[in-house]
Amino acid sequence: MNVAELIEKLKLMPQDALVVAEGYETGYEPVKKVELINVIKNHSHEWWDGEYEKSDSLDTLKVVFLNAETKNMNK
Numbered sequence: 001m002n003v004a005e006l007i008e009k010l011k012l013m014p015q016d017a018l019v020v021a022e023g024y025e026t027g028y029e030p031v032k033k034v035e036l037i038n039v040i041k042n043h044s045h046e047w048w049d050g051e052y053e054k055s056d057s058l059d060t061l062k063v064v065f066l067n068a069e070t071k072n073m074n075k
């Protein structure tokens with residue numbers, strides 16, 4: 001995905017939403033998907049964990065996820 005494509009996708013998202021990407025790993029991957037997901041804050045995360053985790057509970061935060069589809073749980 002290039003910058004112009006990313007901008008067009010982001011224009012469709014809530015403009016005040018937090019933007020998140022996958023948690024800590026090595027290397028870089030191109031963004032393949034931009035999606036709105038529900039997360040909760042992980043208050044007990046380790047430094048290598050993401051600050052948020054995906055959740056289906058009622059008390060969630062909607063965030064824009066820049067998904068590189070590198071982890072099995074995101075496919």
